[in-house]
Amino acid sequence: MTTSELTLPQAKPQPGKKRGASRRVMGAGKQLHAGPVTYLVLAVFALVSLAPLVWTAIAASRTDRRLAETPPPLWFGGNLFKNMQTAWDEAGLGTAMLNSVIVAGAITISTVLFSTLAGFAFAKLRFRFSGFLLLLTIGTMMIPPQLAVVPLYLWMADLGWSNQLQTVILPTLVTAFGTFFMRQYLVQALPTELIEAARVDGASSIRVVWHVVFPAARPAMAVLGLLTFVFAWNDFLWPIIALNQQNPTVQVALNSLGTGYVPDQAVIMAGALLGTLPLLIAFLLFGKQIVGGIMQGAIKG
Numbered sequence: 001m002t003t004s005e006l007t008l009p010q011a012k013p014q015p016g017k018k019r020g021a022s023r024r025v026m027g028a029g030k031q032l033h034a035g036p037v038t039y040l041v042l043a044v045f046a047l048v049s050l051a052p053l054v055w056t057a058i059a060a061s062r063t064d065r066r067l068a069e070t071p072p073p074l075w076f077g078g079n080l081f082k083n084m085q086t087a088w089d090e091a092g093l094g095t096a097m098l099n100s101v102i103v104a105g106a107i108t109i110s111t112v113l114f115s116t117l118a119g120f121a122f123a124k125l126r127f128r129f130s131g132f133l134l135l136l137t138i139g140t141m142m143i144p145p146q147l148a149v150v151p152l153y154l155w156m157a158d159l160g161w162s163n164q165l166q167t168v169i170l171p172t173l174v175t176a177f178g179t180f181f182m183r184q185y186l187v188q189a190l191p192t193e194l195i196e197a198a199r200v201d202g203a204s205s206i207r208v209v210w211h212v213v214f215p216a217a218r219p220a221m222a223v224l225g226l227l228t229f230v231f232a233w234n235d236f237l238w239p240i241i242a243l244n245q246q247n248p249t250v251q252v253a254l255n256s257l258g259t260g261y262v263p264d265q266a267v268i269m270a271g272a273l274l275g276t277l278p279l280l281i282a283f284l285l286f287g288k289q290i291v292g293g294i295m296q297g298a299i300k301g
Contacts, residue, residue: 230279
């Protein structure tokens with residue numbers, strides 16, 4: 001008997017399993033819908049999260065006398081733009097906004113770039129003392145930043161950079177958190193076989209980083225960039241020490257609104273609202289891309 005004449009027994013179809021598999025396939029194609037309890041919980045969390053911002057806007061639209069009364073105002077007044085103009089002029093927010101954009105933008109770009117490169121090195125490259133260097137990098141996160149203020153200021157003074165923006169930018173060009181964050185992401189998201197295939201095809205290290213590492217790390221880079229920009233924009237401790245009121249960032253400029261015998265709380269709230277608006281605009285413009293990048297990375301994983 002030849003091989004072509006052989007007949008193998010075929011398994012009989014099982015109706016129950018077939019229908020169950022089809023149900024699973026049909027269920028996988030359906031869009032999941034949340035129940036009313038889920039929407040209620042999300043609405044409560046949204047209201048609680050928005051409450052400080054809404055109160056800031058309400059206080060910024062009132063007068064200082066009205067804010068001192070009991071009960072406090074619970075709705076908007078008519079002095080919002082007047083108080084904003086006063087805060088803008090008194091604090092010099094025009095120069096401060098420009099300085100903060102430069103500082104936060106430079107810190108964000110450098111932190112994302114260098115943290116991605118360092119995270120890739122710790123995640124996929126093999127070199128001597130890599131484990132020790134990673135532990136040393138993580139260990140720097142446990143040191144309070146207040147301990148480095150005095151030596152850092154003396155170092156910047158020796159460089160002749162007092163009251164200049166590079167004094168704020170240089171110490172945060174790369175962070176230990178960013179390096180650890182990118183390392184943890186690339187360990188799972190970037191297959192080693194993909195790097196080896198690129199090297200077999202003759203790609204140099206720069207091409208591997210540009211065409212393999214960066215595309216794979218894009219979702220994590222977006223998240224790290226957003227977190228870094230928010231942190232750099234809101235940073236107050238080091239800029240208030242390194243800069244003065246002639247060349248301030250937004251947080252340093254807003255500090256001048258609280259001076260005086262009787263600070264105007266409504267003007268202070270208006271200044272705080274102005275300092276928050278760029279962050280809200282940035283999230284509204286790029287939030288969809290960031291969330292989309294996160295979901296794309298999750299699906300690929």
